[in-house]
Amino acid sequence: AQTVTQSQPEMSVQEAETVTLSCTYDTSENNYYLFWYKQPPSRQMILVIRQEAYKQQNATENRFSVNFQKAAKSFSLKISDSQLGDTAMYFCAFTSGTYKYIFGTGTRLKVLA
Amino acid sequence: ETGVTQSPTHLIKTRGQQVTLRCSSQSGHNTVSWYQQALGQGPQFIFQYYREEENGRGNFPPRFSGLQFPNYSSELNVNALELDDSALYLCASSLVVSTMTTEAFFGQGTRLTVV
Numbered sequence: 001a002q003t004v005t006q007s008q009p010e011m012s013v014q015e016a017e018t019v020t021l022s023c024t025y026d027t028s029e030n031n032y033y034l035f036w037y038k039q040p041p042s043r044q045m046i047l048v049i050r051q052e053a054y055k056q057q058n059a060t061e062n063r064f065s066v067n068f069q070k071a072a073k074s075f076s077l078k079i080s081d082s083q084l085g086d087t088a089m090y091f092c093a094f095t096s097g098t099y100k101y102i103f104g105t106g107t108r109l110k111v112l113a
Numbered sequence: 114e115t116g117v118t119q120s121p122t123h124l125i126k127t128r129g130q131q132v133t134l135r136c137s138s139q140s141g142h143n144t145v146s147w148y149q150q151a152l153g154q155g156p157q158f159i160f161q162y163y164r165e166e167e168n169g170r171g172n173f174p175p176r177f178s179g180l181q182f183p184n185y186s187s188e189l190n191v192n193a194l195e196l197d198d199s200a201l202y203l204c205a206s207s208l209v210v211s212t213m214t215t216e217a218f219f220g221q222g223t224r225l226t227v228v
Contacts (some may be wrong), residue, residue, distance in 0.1 A: 035216060042221065044204065044220065091155050100146065100161060100169060100171065101146070101158065101217060106154075106155050111204040
């Protein structure tokens with residue numbers, strides 16, 4: 001069975017600092033996609049960053065970057081220069097293709113002024 | 114804004130009743146998935162519709178059913194509501210072409226409370 005695990009229920013970071021959120025997953029597939037989604041209090045899931053498993057290069061999107069370790073099945077999210085607007089729940093998600101997404105239980109991130 | 118809209122935003126129902134939730138997909142997308150997100154949890158996959166056919170189902174009973182229409186909008190129907198059905202219901206749309214897919218774009222969800 002495919003699973004996604006986020007072991008940090010809550011984290012906090014000072015504004016302008018850097019924080020890393022952890023995610024591990026389990027699958028026997030070789031081709032798959034990994035995502036980080038942000039869910040603010042408005043409830044809408046917003047895509048933060050996407051990584052294709054066949055790509056060795058880590059994805060980056062402005063202040064957001066990932067550390068993708070395929071052999072270790074690890075997919076962490078680094079947020080640089082944290083901003084108050086980054087305060088939200090962050091979910092790691094996995095899909096092996098056109099089918100369902102499997103989500104972790106989330107990490108609640110609070111950015112402190 | 115993702116272009117995926119859900120209605121209503123909030124709903125209160127009584128145990129045993131039936132409910133219909135609606136989702137309008139992002140323009141150009143042909144696939145809709147529904148997820149249930151209980152408080153403090155990650156979303157759980159209910160089912161997916163592709164070209165008006167159910168294309169996969171999670172571990173949910175048959176009283177959870179759905180439809181996808183020719184314009185790719187979708188409905189989630191839940192019969193015989195139970196207290197544990199109280200959750201945020203999320204709709205996600207994506208474009209599937211052959212074996213390739215775009216990432217899923219989510220609506221803002223419908224908060225269902227069963228009393």
